[in-house]
Amino acid sequence: MKAAIINEFGGPEQVIYTDVPKPKTKGDEILVKNVLIGVGKPDYLVRSGNDPYLKDSLPGLIIGNESAGIVEEVGPDVKNIKPGDHVAVLNGTGCGSHAEYSCAAEHFAIRLPEDLEFKSVAGILNLQVAYALLYDVGRGTDEKSLYIFGAAGGIGTTLVQMALDKGLQVICSASTDEKCEALRKLGAQKVFNYTKEDEKEQVLGFTGGRGVDLLYDQAAGPKLQDRMGLVADFGKLILYNWLDGDPGLDELDTIIQNAPHARSICSFSFHAYDDKEERRLSNADKVFQMIREGRVKPVVYKDLSLSEARKAHELLDSGKVIGKLVMHP
Numbered sequence: 001m002k003a004a005i006i007n008e009f010g011g012p013e014q015v016i017y018t019d020v021p022k023p024k025t026k027g028d029e030i031l032v033k034n035v036l037i038g039v040g041k042p043d044y045l046v047r048s049g050n051d052p053y054l055k056d057s058l059p060g061l062i063i064g065n066e067s068a069g070i071v072e073e074v075g076p077d078v079k080n081i082k083p084g085d086h087v088a089v090l091n092g093t094g095c096g097s098h099a100e101y102s103c104a105a106e107h108f109a110i111r112l113p114e115d116l117e118f119k120s121v122a123g124i125l126n127l128q129v130a131y132a133l134l135y136d137v138g139r140g141t142d143e144k145s146l147y148i149f150g151a152a153g154g155i156g157t158t159l160v161q162m163a164l165d166k167g168l169q170v171i172c173s174a175s176t177d178e179k180c181e182a183l184r185k186l187g188a189q190k191v192f193n194y195t196k197e198d199e200k201e202q203v204l205g206f207t208g209g210r211g212v213d214l215l216y217d218q219a220a221g222p223k224l225q226d227r228m229g230l231v232a233d234f235g236k237l238i239l240y241n242w243l244d245g246d247p248g249l250d251e252l253d254t255i256i257q258n259a260p261h262a263r264s265i266c267s268f269s270f271h272a273y274d275d276k277e278e279r280r281l282s283n284a285d286k287v288f289q290m291i292r293e294g295r296v297k298p299v300v301y302k303d304l305s306l307s308e309a310r311k312a313h314e315l316l317d318s319g320k321v322i323g324k325l326v327m328h329p
């Protein structure tokens with residue numbers, strides 16, 4: 001079969017489209033004939049060597065973390081999935097999906113309803129994470145408004161749509177005017193380019209000084225302290241990555257300083273669902289219903305051929321992608 005592999009960690013130039021043996025299932029694994037392959041930040045982390053668990057997998061590591069397709073074969077211990085099922089797979093090993101076929105443990109797969117086209121669930125990880133961030137993690141505030149920093153990516157564009165669907169006022173930012181325009185087109189009420197405009201002025205200005213009930217921050221880093229000041233009383237700042245590194249805060253001081261506003265910081269990982277299968281699947285059903293009803297639609301930046309995997313990684317690294325980048329075998 002064809003696949004995109006790396007022999008060394010590094011930049012997009014390491015991505016090689018080549019022939020490799022078709023994988024075989026064992027134990028609780030399913031073999032999926034991929035129809036759509038998602039390309040995203042986890043693939044950058046694996047390709048560039050930031051994933052400590054994959055150091056011994058070179059050479060010939062098939063990259064790729066997510067795909068959707070049709071089950072061709074199941075291992076002897078698979079319980080709930082059968083050949084012919086449509087599935088989306090978030091490969092728990094972080095690799096193997098940039099290929100015509102990939103194997104994954106059953107619990108990394110979600111069965112897709114057959115009435116939904118594969119392209120309507122492009123970036124299922126984005127859809128699931130956005131749903132979790134809004135409906136599970138974002139509960140318990142006054143829920144009037146939210147601010148998403150760097151909102152033009154796969155999760156951000158989904159979160160914008162879900163928040164608007166929920167009736168929230170959406171403020172978001174991005175690093176280019178092109179990305180800002182795309183966010184305006186999605187319906188966000190306030191959008192600004194954070195490389196040109198001051199975040200505090202924009203967010204507090206738009207909310208009349210009140211701040212936002214939910215602030216979604218994938219960066220952390222030195223700006224975290226100031227961002228806490230953009231959160232309304234009883235609101236939450238929700239971290240879902242640390243792209244800008246350590247915020248350098250004293251945790252106890254931060255908690256105490258924010259006490260008069262009853263603001264909280266919450267850090268989220270999708271691994272919160274690892275032992276909550278029922279909840280994860282029930283959330284997925286709700287996402288599927290949103291798609292059916294046209295309440296959310298993945299923003300697909302480009303659909304490339306798998307043979308263009310290197311180009312996909314160049315785009316990924318360019319910072320220009322708006323929404324989700326996908327490939328098809």
Ligand SMILES: NC(=O)c1ccc[n+]([C@@H]2O[C@H](COP(=O)([O-])OP(=O)(O)OC[C@H]3O[C@@H](n4cnc5c(N)ncnc54)[C@H](OP(=O)(O)O)[C@@H]3O)[C@@H](O)[C@H]2O)c1
Nearest residue numbers: 040041150152153154155156174175240241243268269270
């Ligand atoms: N917590 C979890 O369970 C979980 C699960 C999946 C993904 N994630 C994380 O969630 C984030 C969003 O995922 P995604 O799939 O939407 O990614 P994506 O499509 O690559 O979008 C990331 C966005 O982040 C913005 N950004 C802001 N600061 C950045 C920085 N320092 N470096 C790079 N990009 C920066 C970029 O836009 P601008 O240039 O316009 O700012 C970009 O649009 C990623 O960091 C991902 O690792 C978390």
